[in-house]
Amino acid sequence: MKMAKDKDYRAAVKSQLELWLSVDCDVLYSLEDLFLLPPDFQALIVNTNLEVQGGGVPFESVDFNALVDQYIAAISSKQNDSGREFFLPLGELELETMCRVYDFRLQVVKTEAIDMITEGARKSRAVPEDVASEVKCQLAPV
Numbered sequence: 001m002k003m004a005k006d007k008d009y010r011a012a013v014k015s016q017l018e019l020w021l022s023v024d025c026d027v028l029y030s031l032e033d034l035f036l037l038p039p040d041f042q043a044l045i046v047n048t049n050l051e052v053q054g055g056g057v058p059f060e061s062v063d064f065n066a067l068v069d070q071y072i073a074a075i076s077s078k079q080n081d082s083g084r085e086f087f088l089p090l091g092e093l094e095l096e097t098m099c100r101v102y103d104f105r106l107q108v109v110k111t112e113a114i115d116m117i118t119e120g121a122r123k124s125r126a127v128p129e130d131v132a133s134e135v136k137c138q139l140a141p142v
Contacts, residue, residue, distance in 0.1 A: 002101055004072045009097040013068045016093060020045055021052050021062060033091050041074040 003009050005092055020028055028034065028049050048067075051057040075094065078085045113127050 001076075003094065003097050004076070006097055006101055008100070009093065010068050012093050012097070013071050014064050017045070017064055017071065021049050021059065023049075025049055025053060036091060037051050037071075038074050038077070038079060041070060044070065 020031065020034065023048065023101075028046065034045060037045075045066075047064065048057070052062065053060050075087075075091075078087060080086075095106060115121070
């Protein structure tokens with residue numbers, strides 16, 4: 001709740017929501033952070049985006065303070081999947097705010113970076129085919 005009251009966090013969430021409602025829906029569907037949120041909130045954002053992009057609702061008339069409150073409520077509530085309760089993974093905004101509000105440092109390594117590092121290590125350990133053949137010949141039973 002300390003994060004929810006933080007002005008900078010609320011401003012960052014508002015900026016993110018403004019971005020989500022200002023982009024074309026195809027771009028919105030490609031934003032990973034949106035799909036980490038509960039399905040009800042995703043639907044709210046997608047529907048609001050379609051209304052704004054379609055001209056049915058002027059961008060200026062969107063109540064972003066209410067959307068920020070709904071966003072915070074969505075990430076703060078327990079989710080339930082097949083009887084298992086859990087909280088949603090925190091997004092970059094939440095991690096950054098937690099570090100600032102609680103005065104600690106946290107380094108996050110994204111999955112893509114881990115994949116690149118793993119692939120690089122795998123390639124660097126690859127044995128050239130001619131060396132592998134020579135070793136096989138030397139180890140083969142006579």
